[in-house]
Amino acid sequence: MVPIILWLWLTTTASVAASPQSRPGCQESCGNVVIPYPFGIGANCSFDEGFVVTCNDTFNPPKPFIKSMNLEVLQISINGTVQVNNPVITSNCPGRTNGLDLFLEFPFSFSDTYNRFTAMGCNNLALITRQDTIITGCMSICNVSSTLQTGCFGISCCQTTIPPFLKFINASLRSIDPNKDQNDCKYAFMVDYQWFRDKDIYATRDMEYVPAVLDWTINGTCINGTNSSTGSFCSANAYCSRNQMWSSRCYCESGYEGNPYLPSGCQDIDECAEPSLNRCERFCLNTPGGYNCSCPGGYLSFGYSCLKLPNNNSRTKVIVLGTCSGLGVLLLLLGGWWLRQEVNRRKETKLKEKFFKRNGGLLLQQQLLSDKGNLETAKLFTSKELEKATDNYNCNRILGHGGQGTVYKGMLTDGRIVAIKKSKILDEGKLGQFINEVVILSQVNHRNVVKLIGCCLETEVPMLVYEFIPNGTLFHYIREQSEEFPLSWDLRLRIASEVAGALSYLHSAAAIPIYHRDIKSTNILLDEKYRAKVSDFGISRSISEDQTHLTTKVQGTFGYLDPEYFQSSQFTDKSDVYSFGVVLVELLTGEKPILPPRLEECRSLASHFILSMEENRLIDILDSRVRKEGGKEEILAVANLANRCLDLNGKKRPTMREIVIALDRIRFPNDTSTIKQRCKEDEGADEFAGPWEATSTSTDSFFGVSVSTTSTLLFEKSS
Structure with a gap:
């Protein structure tokens, strides 16, 4: 066998070298x-x-x-x-x-x-x-x-x-x-x-x-068997294969040899011209890309072999013919089944390529290739990987439904538990902006921001893969408190501080400033240690670029939206501050952002809170656990901070960075080292070095509101 294989290799090499x-x-x-x-x-x-x-x-x-x-x-x-x-x-x-x-x-x-x-x-x-x-x-x-x-x-x-x-x-x-x-x-x-x-x-x-x-490799469209103005580069009788970098190479199909990049470069191999290239026992007939075997009279063709028929035994002939006919029908059925499977597989492959292109896969490929070596920021999952991870999208795996899609719980092959979002239909005109957001947000790395692991673009709608956060939403724990996990005052302060730190990072420390646009308690998740994780950046929706700021174009949720946004149609970082202020009020009051109908009262929690502050009756709307566990100075400081966040004039609202500092002062009134360390972690040491030595750590005053002169008024209702 070794000499035959060597001779066959030399013959093929010589044939290829002889072709153009x-x-x-x-x-x-x-x-x-x-x-x-x-x-x-x-x-x-x-x-x-x-x-x-x-x-x-x-x-x-x-x-x-x-x-x-x-x-x-x-x-x-x-x-x-x-x-x-x-x-x-x-x-x-x-x-x-x-x-x-x-x-x-x-x-x-x-x-x-x-x-x-x-x-x-x-x-x-x-x-x-x-x-x-x-x-x-x-x-x-x-x-x-x-x-x-x-x-x-x-x-x-x-x-x-x-x-x-x-x-x-x-x-x-x-x-x-x-x-x-x-x-x-x-x-x-x-x-x-x-x-x-x-x-x-x-x-x-x-x-x-x-x-x-x-x-x-060649950077071009991978389309099999064509070489036309569409951008493809493989010749006839050749097929195209993409590698991990989404670049392509061409190969001659089986039964052809030559240069697959030249028009008509892949030429048919005449297997019948060389006995070593075919397995026919008697006669060989060359066909494009292959060959057929046949037998002389008195012989029955069986695969590559020829079976001699007996001369005088008609019964034997009938048995042989019947057996061979039965085997032939069986092989024909098996061949038809295989052909159907192959046709379906190719249709599925072409459909996946179509979805991949329509969902912006080629643009994402270009973004990753131009990302200066950061090629592993967002993984591209195949549809089969996500089908296996979700047990074919079993209804028992559904974690929830939202305005932007359905979220499933899944497990990847490496054992990681993930949340997989099947998004709604995407506007094809916004695909470039959608891909840009996937690339940017996949590089966001903050302990209080849900990590985007990757996406799948081979399905009709884009699929997004996030890290899995097991303990539900902050909204659930505010509304349905239990003895097993009481939402204590200290925990509320910690969650507020963690969310503020995440938003400060997105606004100031990320590679490109990011506005969330949908901050609410249902978009704040709690992990296994009940740490806050900001989620749902609306990636399945379109995005727009506002000068140097990247903003996520989502409609938002009534009760959290900045009133100034309705007038100017300009969403800024102070709009996120307003939404965060509503979350602070939820933590203080335990109420929903839209109150149930009450006579002569506001439907909006934010308006109700502001009115209570103006009328010095904050104590009336506080959650019972907050009144029981929180100190008056701490509660008043958080309320004043929320009041500043809800100012109708966005310019008068504090920045998220100022909010982080204020919350950490409330949590650690006598520990400047802890506050400094937090600032170094969230914002960078250089940005906060200096002012701490000159700033009092007392809780007596926050943003110009004196605790000593106001606390009695706001709490006097309780007495």
């Missing part, structure tokens, strides 16, 4: 290297600028170079790799210039399959870093007998694997022991490990270049 590899009228090789399309030498000979090759005739024989990076080409494979001469990076080596960093242009990246990052020298710590983050590296040491060492296993030479899609080498060469001499000669390079393992490792140090393998 370059565009008509273009140079097919440079020196000893074949230049197949999509690479090309000269104008209009390559797929795009990234695949342009120059042929340097000053060498004998001539040498090809990738124009965009000036790297010498050693070999190109149409299966997605190119072997190049990669420079050896040195440090403090006599007669050698210290190597420069190497950055690969699109569409190239270092192959993690074929390459190994290699370092040589004594006391050498070689690292590849990105923005102070170590990507990979290894250490090589020497001892007295190290000159006798063979192989690359850490003595004088070390190797390590690299992550996928690596596009640069910025090797940092330093001594392992910082107290030792840093001026030893050190080497580092990316190398094709199959080439390196057959070489003398010490001779490699004297080389300026070593072979390395680059992966390449």
Whole structure:
């Protein structure tokens, strides 16, 4: 079998080499290297600028170079790799210039399959870093007998694997022991490990270049079997495959060979011309992409074989014919069933691709590729992963229904419990803004904000995957208090402080300021330790950009909406402050934001609260647990803060950062160190350094309202 397989491989290789590899009228090789399309030498000979090759005739024989990076080409494979001469990076080596960093242009990246990052020298710590983050590296040491060492296993030479899609080498060469001499000669390079393992490792140090393998892909629409103006690039009789980076490659279909990127580049293989390519016992008939077998008279065709029929035994003929006919019908039924399954599978695949494009998948791909290496901020889940996680969206897994979709509880394959939101139909005109919000909010990382893990765009409506928060909403605990978990005054203050910190982060510390637009107690979840988590950013709805601020365009909830918003139609950070003020009043009173009908009273909780403050009867509307557990000064301070948040003039409302400071002063009146630490965690130490030493920590006054002169009036009703 081995000689037959070897002969078959040589025959196929020769056949492919004989077929055209370059565009008509273009140079097919440079020196000893074949230049197949999509690479090309000269104008209009390559797929795009990234695949342009120059042929340097000053060498004998001539040498090809990738124009965009000036790297010498050693070999190109149409299966997605190119072997190049990669420079050896040195440090403090006599007669050698210290190597420069190497950055690969699109569409190239270092192959993690074929390459190994290699370092040589004594006391050498070689690292590849990105923005102070170590990507990979290894250490090589020497001892007295190290000159006798063979192989690359850490003595004088070390190797390590690299992550996928690596596009640069910025090797940092330093001594392992910082107290030792840093001026030893050190080497580092990316190398094709199959080439390196057959070489003398010490001779490699004297080389300026070593072979390395680059992966390449094409950035275009992946449509099978076409090559037209639609943007597809695979030829007829070829199929397209996308990788993890959503870039594409073409491959000839089974039974064809050649260059799948050229029009008509995949040619039919004549299996009947070579006996080793077919399994027919007698006659072979070549067909496009395959072949058929037949038998002479007196024989019955059975698969690839021919069964001789008896001459005089008609009963035997009938048995043989009946058996074969039955098997043929069975095979036909099985084939029809398989064909139907295959057709359905392809329809499903095309439908998923359609949904993926319609839901903005290509735009999300572009956003991730341009995100400077932050490629794991939002994971793209497949529809099958989410079906498995939710037990095919079992109704028992439903956590709740909202204005923007249905939320299911699910478990991923790695064991994580998640909440999966099936959104409503998305306006296709807002897909670009929707994808932009997914990218940005997936990078929001705050302990009091529900984390967006990823999304699925292969379904008719987008699916969003969040971390699972087990203990329900703050609204539930305010309305239905129980002895098992009483909503104490201290816990109310802590929850208010955590929500304020989260909103302050979104407004001031996030990469792009984010306005929530729907702050309410039902959107504040409590985790297993009853810590607050702000949720529901309305991602399934469209977004709009207001100058440099990103705002989530949702309608909001009556009772929480800023009155100023109705007049100006401009949603600002102070609008979130107003909604937060309503939540503070809920925590104080235990009432809903819309009160039940009462004679001569306001329907709005906010208006009712403001009127009670003006008439000095705050005590009448407080929740019984708040009156029992809270100190008068603390309650008054929170009430004054809520009153400021509900000011009809947005400019007079405090910022969320000021609210965080005020709440922490109420919680820790005599502990400035705790407040400072909180500010460092939520906002950054630099922004709050300084004022604390000059500011009193007393609870006597908040935003100009004196506790000593007002508390008696507001609480006198109780007496």
